[in-house]
Amino acid sequence: MKKKKTIIYLMCLIYLTLSVSASSLQAQEHPKLILTKAGVEKIRAELGKVPLFDASLAQLKKEVDAEIALDIDTPVPKDYSGGYTHTRHKKNWIVLQNAGLLFQILEDEKYAIYVRDMLLQYAELYPTLPAHPKTRSYARGKLFWQCLNDSNWLVYVSQAYDCIYDWLSKKERKNLEKNLFRPFADWISVKNPQFYNRVHNHSTWGNAAVGMIGLVMGDDELVDRALYGLKDAPLNTGEKDDDGGFIYAEDGKAGFLANLDEPFSPDGYYTEGPYYQRYAMYPFLIFAEGLENVKPELKIFEYKNGVLLKAVHALLNLSDADGEFFPLNDGQKGMSIYTSSLVSAVDIAYHYGGNNPQLLSIAQEQGKVLLDDSGLAVAMGIRDGLAVPFEKKSINLSDGSMGEQGGVGILRYGNEDLTLVFKYAAQGLSHGHYDKLSYSFFEKGDEVLQDYGLSRFVNIEQKGGGNYLKENKTWAKQTIAHNTLVQNKTSHFKGIYETASKHHSELYFFDASKSEVQVVSAKESNAYPGTEMHRTMALIKEDGFEKPFLLDILKVTSDSIHQYDLPFYFMGQVIQTNFEYKAPETVEPLGNTFGYQHLWTEGVGNASGENTKFSWMNKRRFYTLTTTTTAADEIRFVRIGANDPEFNLRRDAGLLLQRKDVQHTTFVSVIESHGSYSPVSEFAVNSKSSIAAVKILHDDDRYTAIEIASIDGGKHLFILSNSDAAKTSKHKLNINGNDYSWSGPHYFN
């Protein structure tokens, strides 16, 4: 213990030059972190004049008053997520934060008393606590089973402490800091470097927690520890966390700024995916707000070309028409822009990011604002009629700290009528899935072809303590769980995290300049060594089609012969096929490993001709897949759920195209959305495909040409240059005696 203290002391000395002076921190009056003295005065002056702010305040007051009416309870920790002690301490941090705000805004001492009394209880409890009795975490907290949740607690509670700081006696402050806050900050940092000193969303919470309490306490050492990490923590030891991610980086980078540098691309995409980005946004932005208030000279919002504000924009764009985040990597479906961390994100981005009026419309839909300067600014903007609709457009978001590790391309048509989400990103740290060049497809807020998401019931204790279920590894992360290619029934990178973490796909090109023909194309050559996959997806609106169709060209070149499996995880009910298949009498798992053990075969047949067609219905709309096949291709109806004795997986369906014993091959598919059905009028409108045939007219190293013939006699030609994506390059190709010439990577007519 002594040794560690000495080290910390030395670190202080070393980093003193990087720190703002202690006196500048001490000099400011409280509140200063999120609320500020001046801000509170403005808020008080505007009370009753800003409807959304008043409503948010009234709602909060109601919730807090209801809690205050109950006894304060700080139980001895014992449960996993979802259990009573977990839920109670989680509730406490929320009530504390909010009671602090109410004290400042309403100047009613009862809220300060409540915060003080609960904090004093914690100050009595905390020193008595060993590590949390549940042992599953790689970094156990004290109040919670993992340091992550302890960090959550401190991020919120430091705000509460800030609000009553000046109101407390010096003795009370001393007690709280000595018995609660300082040891609390130490536990989640120096005592748990494997948690704190990483580039990872967990560490971001840890960093923000330590930094925020540091800002409130005027403790420069803590603030520096937050910004720059621990300096004596180990480098990469090969150890992994509960999710399978490496604990220590090669280069020892850590701390809040490293967590801004590393996982965020210059476009603001967070490499773990939107579900975790949403989770990380709160500590990123709330700590940034605190830094901006207490240490404006850091110019945190300008850091890395304003990446924090870009991240908010990216995240809002990573949602479907209902505002639900695309479940890339480990993502729980249903999480949306209406979650509280996005309320913070939107308000802070508005206030500190140039008052973009499109953000006001989102705040309006969220229906609440932060009770601070930024929330007041948003509510006043809405009151003054400044809101304009938030327009989500097609967007390409690079991945990697320098934007050099692939990315995610989103093609949208109309008012999010149809949305393609195409993933050609890096692994995404420990929450990444093995799904290079996979995609999902949405119509408005409904999934047409789904990304399964994670296998977890977050905070539902009965389901594995609310934590990741083993099917997350055996199914959700595996390649076959995604709409992408599987070679020899083996996941990309053989499902080995170490290998996968070294690679990423490469963007070939992204072109959303014409709304009628939008294209994204990328290549992957590391998932299966010796094999290159080149996938091009185009959202095309043409005459003869009610809505845009999705063209998918997946060109595979390899140095040897393989089996290729391409699944389509359609949502909904089978309407029609153009091929014969048999439903087996008894149903067996499709394999033993790489996720295949979780698939039942419900039907199996062979393609009947050059095009295999399959129609389904979902949410009262019809869809048809038309895909090029040969008679040797096997087609399987599969259903998720084999080897899942706990019913952890949804019994969703898929269609699996299996092409065996080929070396090079090109899969070409078109997915149409068409028509509708109403169970009220019982009318089925346009329930059939508009496609007569899809043909590969030409396919070699240089060009692939696809003809799409529609039922009304129209013929459309899409040509892709396979080896030159330059915008300015000129191309010429003769197909069946006709000459085609064009510039750039693709031709369509």
Next chain:
Amino acid sequence: MKKKKTIIYLMCLIYLTLSVSASSLQAQEHPKLILTKAGVEKIRAELGKVPLFDASLAQLKKEVDAEIALDIDTPVPKDYSGGYTHTRHKKNWIVLQNAGLLFQILEDEKYAIYVRDMLLQYAELYPTLPAHPKTRSYARGKLFWQCLNDSNWLVYVSQAYDCIYDWLSKKERKNLEKNLFRPFADWISVKNPQFYNRVHNHSTWGNAAVGMIGLVMGDDELVDRALYGLKDAPLNTGEKDDDGGFIYAEDGKAGFLANLDEPFSPDGYYTEGPYYQRYAMYPFLIFAEGLENVKPELKIFEYKNGVLLKAVHALLNLSDADGEFFPLNDGQKGMSIYTSSLVSAVDIAYHYGGNNPQLLSIAQEQGKVLLDDSGLAVAMGIRDGLAVPFEKKSINLSDGSMGEQGGVGILRYGNEDLTLVFKYAAQGLSHGHYDKLSYSFFEKGDEVLQDYGLSRFVNIEQKGGGNYLKENKTWAKQTIAHNTLVQNKTSHFKGIYETASKHHSELYFFDASKSEVQVVSAKESNAYPGTEMHRTMALIKEDGFEKPFLLDILKVTSDSIHQYDLPFYFMGQVIQTNFEYKAPETVEPLGNTFGYQHLWTEGVGNASGENTKFSWMNKRRFYTLTTTTTAADEIRFVRIGANDPEFNLRRDAGLLLQRKDVQHTTFVSVIESHGSYSPVSEFAVNSKSSIAAVKILHDDDRYTAIEIASIDGGKHLFILSNSDAAKTSKHKLNINGNDYSWSGPHYFN
């Protein structure tokens, strides 16, 4: 042919005494059927002053104008439902009806010209048509594959004809009546007695069609044929229709009035169930409106104590909180009070049924009104602020023409927060299912325990021509497809329609007088000869429970030993069980017949103790079943979908309790709804059962006593008198040394 005409002529003579005089019909000016001369004048005077009416008119005008802009098309019939010619002729009848209305209301001749021109095309086409080329129906139409759709056509088109009747030349009228309307009416009646002369929803359409064109043409013979049926049609020959229903009744009853007498109970419940009641409501009410206008002396709305208006009330009560009809018997889910036949029903019931202001709120939600006197009255009522909320309460609806054949009991708590639908009715004609004493359970508009409904994709041509699929017989109608008891893996009445049609369950009692303890109880002794099932279901709100729970006591007494299977078709995902079970490696169908061939076993185990508990989650809410079991009871997770090669069935789940080799037994189950989960806040609230134990304290011929102990220590006792349901009877029972005494069939404390 000649012979038939002679018979018709004789019928005319015989029934002349029952008819109103021909002169009274002829004397009236047109329109007179649905629109009336006076009504139209009033409508014209109110144009622009009644928002909902104006909006409905504008919407209709837009639709009709769009159709008029296209060429008139009356194609030679060739398709089944969902095919082009079917859909086109269906569209035509709608456009004709609406164009007629627009001509009258807007006085714009273009609409009259359109109606005339299309009718003249039909008059040219019709005489050339043989029976429809598709042969699947027991009664082929000419424009459509079944007389039913031809009748639909005439019900609508007679209204169009009425609207332009006076505007047409005498010669045109003669042409239309000779070549189209009269032979059309004959085809669906005298030429197809097996369709026309039944007590069945098909015949109701036929009767209304013949009657309405008769009213317009002033043809008394047709009107009489409509009201009283054909008089020389065969009696019961044992022949059946496509759905397996008997074609001819024993007593030869037929015609519109017989169709009011027979299938409607005095409470207005229609024996086929709400889905077909909804379908039949339009011809019933629109013909009734026509009769009321043209032959007010019939007092049709007072017929059978006002059963037509009661039927509207019953039907509205047979819907869930979203207005979707309970899918009793053959019912397609999603059909709702927003369907056009319910717009008519609600408007007509308002106008002719004493202006019930609750109906206005439904019309408001429907968002449109009929463009006639009744629609105007409704729209004016809404404009004048008279609407009050429609309150659905607990209700018991008797079945059978005299109300003597069982019924359907609906228990509701709160604002439809929880709704039990308990079926103890008669067979329900050819659309009935073999599911005595079955139930479904709703929370708001969501199914908690589902009734599967029908197996059919109505009007989706790719799915079996849009008609009933064979799985409707092999699965949907079978007992095991419902939440009720199966003996020896055999359906009620062995699934034999002839037997089932002779029997019905008997109400034991219905008591919804106290909202905190509502009970419905019924007995069935014919489904399995030698066995009596007595099922009692109570919706109980008690301290210690967040919401009401459902208590289900199913007492079985038999003359011999059997296997009893009781399924629970829960909706959603498995959360927790208190019993061990194994998931099989390969999955097999559970049986060969009576629907068991469609069930896979996904897990099988034995009850672990006196109570088997199972929790699941659906639509972000938690549910728990607690049921009394013995260690010998087998529990199976089943899934629908075996032997379903066309994917006609939904892959929904069920929990199946199997009790083997017992003679008498009592199943006692409690179903709780509790808590909630939000994927946005990720809070799981009250995710666990509040029940500590459910015990059968006493069970004999006279009394069954159930104790429900809650987690918080509360104990609740429900005692049922098994053999005396009289309200006034006094009872006394000693249980474990305590004396209980009460009056009436049940005790609860």
